[in-house]
Amino acid sequence: KAGVTQTPRYLIKTRGQQVTLSCSPISGHRSVSWYQQTPGQGLQFLFEYFSETQRNKGNFPGRFSGRQFSNSRSEMNVSTLELGDSALYLCASSAITGTGANVLTFGAGSRLTVL
Amino acid sequence: AQKITQTQPGMFVQEKEAVTLDCTYDTSDQSYGLFWYKQPSSGEMIFLIYQGSYDEQNATEGRYSLNFQKARKSANLVISASQLGDSAMYFCAMRPSYGNNRLAFGKGNQVVVIP
Numbered sequence: 001k002a003g004v005t006q007t008p009r010y011l012i013k014t015r016g017q018q019v020t021l022s023c024s025p026i027s028g029h030r031s032v033s034w035y036q037q038t039p040g041q042g043l044q045f046l047f048e049y050f051s052e053t054q055r056n057k058g059n060f061p062g063r064f065s066g067r068q069f070s071n072s073r074s075e076m077n078v079s080t081l082e083l084g085d086s087a088l089y090l091c092a093s094s095a096i097t098g099t100g101a102n103v104l105t106f107g108a109g110s111r112l113t114v115l
Numbered sequence: 116a117q118k119i120t121q122t123q124p125g126m127f128v129q130e131k132e133a134v135t136l137d138c139t140y141d142t143s144d145q146s147y148g149l150f151w152y153k154q155p156s157s158g159e160m161i162f163l164i165y166q167g168s169y170d171e172q173n174a175t176e177g178r179y180s181l182n183f184q185k186a187r188k189s190a191n192l193v194i195s196a197s198q199l200g201d202s203a204m205y206f207c208a209m210r211p212s213y214g215n216n217r218l219a220f221g222k223g224n225q226v227v228v229i230p
Contacts, residue, residue: 043220056215106160
């Protein structure tokens with residue numbers, strides 16, 4: 001069974017550019033969540049999508065956006081990149097949302113460096 | 116709001132010994148779930164163990180066990196018989212039992228297993 005696949009794994013951008021990261025969940029999983037990990041702030045929740053609808057959003061500026069497609073694949077976009085957006089972006093999928101022991105399975109992450 | 120605290124400094128553990136990683140939490144929710152994840156240097160978050168707030172028994176998964184003390188709001192992870200492959204960052208996380216998949220993470224504990 002294939003795991004959660006994130007692409008690209010590494011990328012370098014310059015300030016002001018935009019970036020799109022992709023996440024393919026485990027087959028059959030309908031929930032996709034995104035997290036940002038930095039040395040200073042740790043792991044912070046960005047947003048969650050379930051059946052193409054955003055269910056929850058973290059405390060991030062509007063430059064951070066996402067969407068989910070009918071096949072459950074998700075993308076997140078960051079516009080007008082800032083140096084502080086340099087981070088590991090982790091995607092997690094699960095079969096359902098918001099119930100009991102529902103476990104999130106994470107991908108290997110996309111490491112973004114903003115110069 | 117939920118808050119997870121992991122304050123131990125980096126730890127060196129002898130191979131085959133047990134190690135306990137501390138996690139305390141704060142929440143106003145009555146029903147919630149607690150998770151431990153492992154993050155090796157590759158970056159992927161690997162699920163280890165889950166404990167529900169109403170579970171009467173401490174959770175166990177192979178060499179991992181969770182020492183859950185609800186009144187003290189602590190959920191310590193115990194790794195028995197450490198192996199070299201256990202060297203990683205370990206994160207404690209929690210989520211309300213119902214509503215969404217939004218995990219709140221602690222800052223993590225660094226563990227290095229030495230032969």
